[in-house]
Amino acid sequence: MLEQVNLVKELADKHGRRRDSLIPILQGLMEEKNYLTDEAMVLVAKELDISAADVYGTASFYTFMDTDVRGKYVIRICKTISCSMKGKIDVLHTIEETLKIKVGETTSDKKFSLLETNCIGWCHKAPAMLINDTPYTELTPQKVTEILQEYMKL
Amino acid sequence: MKSSALKRVDLIFESVNVREILDKTLKRKPEEIIQDVLDSGLRGRGGAGFPTGMKWKYTAAEKNAVKYIVCNADEGEPGTFKDRQILDEVPRKVFGGMAIASKAIGAKIGYVYLRGEYKFLVPKLQEEMEIFHAMMKEMKHDFRLELRLGSGAYICGEESALFESIEGKRGEPRNKPPYPTTSGLFGMPTSINNVETLVYTVMICKYGADYFHKLGTTDSRGSKVFSVSGDTPKAGIYELELGMTVERFVEEFGDGDTKAVQVGGASGFCVPRKKFRDTIIGFEGVPTGGSMKLFNSSRSMYNVLHNYLDFFTEESCGQCTPCRVGCQQLLLGVEAVKRGERNSRYLDELVKLAGTMKISSKCGLGQSVGNAFKSIVENFKEEIIY
Numbered sequence: 127m128l129e130q131v132n133l134v135k136e137l138a139d140k141h142g143r144r145r146d147s148l149i150p151i152l153q154g155l156m157e158e159k160n161y162l163t164d165e166a167m168v169l170v171a172k173e174l175d176i177s178a179a180d181v182y183g184t185a186s187f188y189t190f191m192d193t194d195v196r197g198k199y200v201i202r203i204c205k206t207i208s209c210s211m212k213g214k215i216d217v218l219h220t221i222e223e224t225l226k227i228k229v230g231e232t233t234s235d236k237k238f239s240l241l242e243t244n245c246i247g248w249c250h251k252a253p254a255m256l257i258n259d260t261p262y263t264e265l266t267p268q269k270v271t272e273i274l275q276e277y278m279k280l
Numbered sequence: 281m282k283s284s285a286l287k288r289v290d291l292i293f294e295s296v297n298v299r300e301i302l303d304k305t306l307k308r309k310p311e312e313i314i315q316d317v318l319d320s321g322l323r324g325r326g327g328a329g330f331p332t333g334m335k336w337k338y339t340a341a342e343k344n345a346v347k348y349i350v351c352n353a354d355e356g357e358p359g360t361f362k363d364r365q366i367l368d369e370v371p372r373k374v375f376g377g378m379a380i381a382s383k384a385i386g387a388k389i390g391y392v393y394l395r396g397e398y399k400f401l402v403p404k405l406q407e408e409m410e411i412f413h414a415m416m417k418e419m420k421h422d423f424r425l426e427l428r429l430g431s432g433a434y435i436c437g438e439e440s441a442l443f444e445s446i447e448g449k450r451g452e453p454r455n456k457p458p459y460p461t462t463s464g465l466f467g468m469p470t471s472i473n474n475v476e477t478l479v480y481t482v483m484i485c486k487y488g489a490d491y492f493h494k495l496g497t498t499d500s501r502g503s504k505v506f507s508v509s510g511d512t513p514k515a516g517i518y519e520l521e522l523g524m525t526v527e528r529f530v531e532e533f534g535d536g537d538t539k540a541v542q543v544g545g546a547s548g549f550c551v552p553r554k555k556f557r558d559t560i561i562g563f564e565g566v567p568t569g570g571s572m573k574l575f576n577s578s579r580s581m582y583n584v585l586h587n588y589l590d591f592f593t594e595e596s597c598g599q600c601t602p603c604r605v606g607c608q609q610l611l612l613g614v615e616a617v618k619r620g621e622r623n624s625r626y627l628d629e630l631v632k633l634a635g636t637m638k639i640s641s642k643c644g645l646g647q648s649v650g651n652a653f654k655s656i657v658e659n660f661k662e663e664i665i666y
Contacts, residue, residue, distance in 0.1 A: 146466075148448035153429060187450035187597075190396045190432035206358045207587040208509045208573060244434060244591055245358040246397045249509035249573070250516045259399040 127165065133158060134169040143174050152185055160196040160239070160258070167193075189243070197232045197239040199277055202256045205242040208249035213266070217253050218242075220267040224274050238277070286532050287521040289495065289503035291483045292476060293369055298376040299415060305485045306383050306421050310340055313384045317481055319489035321501030326352055326437070326474030327544060327569030328644065332481065335471050338461035339385040342469035349381040349390040350446075350465060350472040354430050354437040356395055357545035358591060359571030362505040363475040364398055365517050370479065371408040375425060377478025379416065380485060382423045385471050390423065393442050395430040402427070434595040438643050439464075439472045441597070452599045453643035476505055476570075496522035500562030504570065510542075511535050511576040525565075527556040529572065537576040540659070545571035546588040547648035550581070552659040581660035582618060588652050589614065596645060603646025606637040610653060617665055624665050627657055 133155065141150040148170070155166050162185055171178040185191040192200075203209075203218055222228055225238050232239040248254035251263035255270075262273055305313060318333030339347060351374060355363040367374060378390040394401065409425050416423050428446050430436050436445045440454035443465045464470025473481075480502065484492050492502045500522035509515045512533045530538045541551050543566040551559050551566060559565050561572075575584060589611040598604045613630045616622040634650030641647045657664055 144448070146446060146448040149431070149445065150428070153431065156431075184448065184450055187452075188396075188431035188433050190430075205587075206591065207584055208359060210583075210587065211510060211579065243397075243432065244595065245356065245360075247355060247361040247364050247395075249359050249361055249507065252509065256397065261397075261400060 130163075130166055131169060134166065134173050138170075138173045145174070145176065148174060148176075148181065148184060149188075152181075152191055156191060160198065160200050161192040161194060164193075195232060195236070197236050199237060199257050200239045200241060202241045202243040202246070204244070204246050204248070204252070204254050206245040206249070208245075209253040212252035214253035216267050217255075217265045217270050220270050221274065224271060238274075286524055286528055289519045289521055291492075291503060292366060292373075292479050292505050292519050294483070295370075296373065296482070296486060298372045298482065301482055301486050302376055302379055302415075302419065302421075305380050306419060308383075310384045310386065313380060313485070314340060316484055316489045317384070320480075320484045320492040321496075322477065322480055322484060322492065323501070323563065324474055325476035325480065325504060325569065327357065327547070327567065329563050329567055332473060332477055335461060335473070336381060336384045338459075339387075339469045339471040342462060344469050346389075346466075346468045347385055347387040348465045348468055348470040349378050349385060349387045350439075350442070350470055351378055351390065351392045351475060351478055352437065352439065352442060352472055353392055353394045353398070353475050354442060355398075355475070356434040356437050357547060357569050357571050358588070359507060359509055359542070359545045359573045360569055361507045361509075362517050362570045364401070366475050366479060366505070367394070367398070367401055367405065371405055372412065373479045373482050374475055375408065375412045377473070377481045378425065379412075379421065379423055380481050381471055381473065381478065383421070385469070387471070388422050388424065390425045391446055391465065392425060392427050393430060393436070393446060394427065395436075396432050397430075399429060402429070433597075434591075435597045435643075435645055438645060441643070442472065443470070450597075452597050453645075455642065474569075497560070497562060497564065499564040500560075504568075506568070506572050507570045508533050508572045508574070510573040511538065511579070512574045522562045524561055525557060526551045526559045526561060529561060530556055530574070533572070534574055535576055537578075538574050539577045539579070540575045540581065542571070542573040542575070542584070542652070544568040544651070545573075546591050546652055547645070549651050550584075550655040550659060555659075581656055581663040582614070585614060585653065585656045585664065586611070588656075589649075592645070592649050600640075600642040600646065602637045602640040603642070603649070606633055606641070606646065607649060609633060610649065614657075614664060624661070627661065627664065631657060 137151045137154040141147040254263045323329040436451040441451040445451040593607040634653045
């Protein structure tokens, strides 16, 4: 808890305590942990002197600011048509089988979450996914297995 | 008969000395710069196509001491990926365009709003920004950039939603008017331009308005960066002169079996094979922010439509009823027709609903859902029903 208090203060010192500092602060929290806890949002509200409902209302608008518990590595596979046309479904099934989770779920060790997302801008190298901020493109079942195995070692 | 080859252009990615161009341009009067951009005929490259020179002129005319230039790098239209490539390869030209705009409109601060999906570009852009700031200092031009990131909301590409997001709020579009040129970011006069548009202003300042004006057609001057994907052996990014027909485009990029091209992404238009010859890619025909998706005869247009409707249902901000409920009902409606629970006449009702959304939605998202819906349903009715 104390750690979180300090982190929120640090982020507010860096980005300011104005309303337009809110999103950079929340994004800073997301970098530490892949989701926003209720406690963290209340701390941010206090720091910026706005209501906690305002903080939650803003955070929950943005797809990438999860308020549900997420794993250390969040996989977002593109579900837009260009990726579907290039074999995304086989890649998705491979991820589900490898991690033993379905879309929307998190592994029990809280290491991986699997989500679908809208177009991430790699249609010419479909199918594509993001693991946290890193894009992976031209995926095949074999390629995605190798990528996941690397992450499992981390 | 095969028509002549498409004209490739190399302006956006051409390696140029940005410092030299700025040295020359920042010494000029704002009116002169704006006149050049007006004379070039450049229209916004994000999709909406508003004349860039007009945008700058209106913002310049405002008397406020504080004004902003915003670079819209929230590229989220399905099938578009050119801004990522531009920011990755020629960020200095993008920032250079913002410096030119700052001179033209009288702004001291510029914001770059980058979509969260492109966060991997941040270290590179920050490094480039430091170089840029040092350059501005040397040139004694009072102008600073700030980088802001989106967080996975397509609607934030809509200009007023983008301002709301920079201001730290939910990305919900505002009513217009007032337009951004009078009341934009933080309520101040703001010119918001797409990444590609800004780079073109640099090239217009380098080569002159005439050079750009000679390319393209009366309604669509210059060239454009296209993001080509789908059933094509040549997926990728291509800068082409504007004014080509879909037919010429398909001759170049198709796989020999192209049955439809979706021009302009999910919010754009579907052009079926029988209309390839008579449809011009540009503001006089089908406009595009760059997204060009090809579909061959193995693809179900029902799946394409369903995918787009699913996209809009999720990305609608939910603020206004026509868009929030309309997107859901269009999706449920085509599903019901597909299952045979509703007859084909129901599709006509849905087309009417899409028309209502076009005139009653608050922003471009809800207003453009009907583009893809109508053009796919009307041209591929049997694929939607059976």
